Amino acid sequence: NAGVTQTPKFRVLKTGQSMTLLCAQDMNHEYMYWYRQDPGMGLRLIHYSVGEGTTAKGEVPDGYNVSRLKKQNFLLGLESAAPSQTSVYFCASSYAGGGTEAFFGQGTRLTVV
Amino acid sequence: DQQVKQNSPSLSVQEGRISILNCDYTNSMFDYFLWYKKYPAEGPTFLISISSIKDKNEDGRFTVFLNKSAKHLSLHIVPSQPGDSAVYFCAAPGDSNYQLIWGAGTKLIIKP
Numbered sequence: 413n414a415g416v417t418q419t420p421k422f423r424v425l426k427t428g429q430s431m432t433l434l435c436a437q438d439m440n441h442e443y444m445y446w447y448r449q450d451p452g453m454g455l456r457l458i459h460y461s462v463g464e465g466t467t468a469k470g471e472v473p474d475g476y477n478v479s480r481l482k483k484q485n486f487l488l489g490l491e492s493a494a495p496s497q498t499s500v501y502f503c504a505s506s507y508a509g510g511g512t513e514a515f516f517g518q519g520t521r522l523t524v525v
Numbered sequence: 526d527q528q529v530k531q532n533s534p535s536l537s538v539q540e541g542r543i544s545i546l547n548c549d550y551t552n553s554m555f556d557y558f559l560w561y562k563k564y565p566a567e568g569p570t571f572l573i574s575i576s577s578i579k580d581k582n583e584d585g586r587f588t589v590f591l592n593k594s595a596k597h598l599s600l601h602i603v604p605s606q607p608g609d610s611a612v613y614f615c616a617a618p619g620d621s622n623y624q625l626i627w628g629a630g631t632k633l634i635i636k637p
Contacts, residue, residue, distance in 0.1 A: 454614060454627025470624060502568050510618035511557035516568025
């Protein structure tokens, strides 16, 4: 049982380049989330989805887009990468929202130069 | 404005002793709290939670205490083991009920 899998694990981008981070979960969870973690800060929610075909903005959505075409996949896109987007990105899923236990992927370390 | 605060970036504890990690919150509407544990190069994993109708929840070596009047919760680990060395986050569901508000984390180091 793989749980939540993120690809890639590491990536270096040049300013202005675009990329897509893929998150896949095999737990049949309805809810999926993308977070970023920066030094000295807690995780901040970028976008989330409460079911296939739905997406919504979180706390820090600017510069990112998401899609949830299939229930098991949640894609995070960076349209035009900026150095401020250098961060560790975590995908998570849960069977319900709020205080329900969330399961996290191993993270993607992104550096924008 | 940080609604969930973990004011100690790091904590060092001797193996076998008690580890106490603290978390303060500002929003009195929070009614549920979670603790997650994170190892390097891994995602956070759920550890323990507590509802505001309780003041204590225990799971093996881990106990979380909630003091609603002080808007404070703490995670106690007894006895501390080397495998407990990790970053610990406290979190609470936000207004939208989909978003968790996270503290900045406390890095716990267990010394042999």
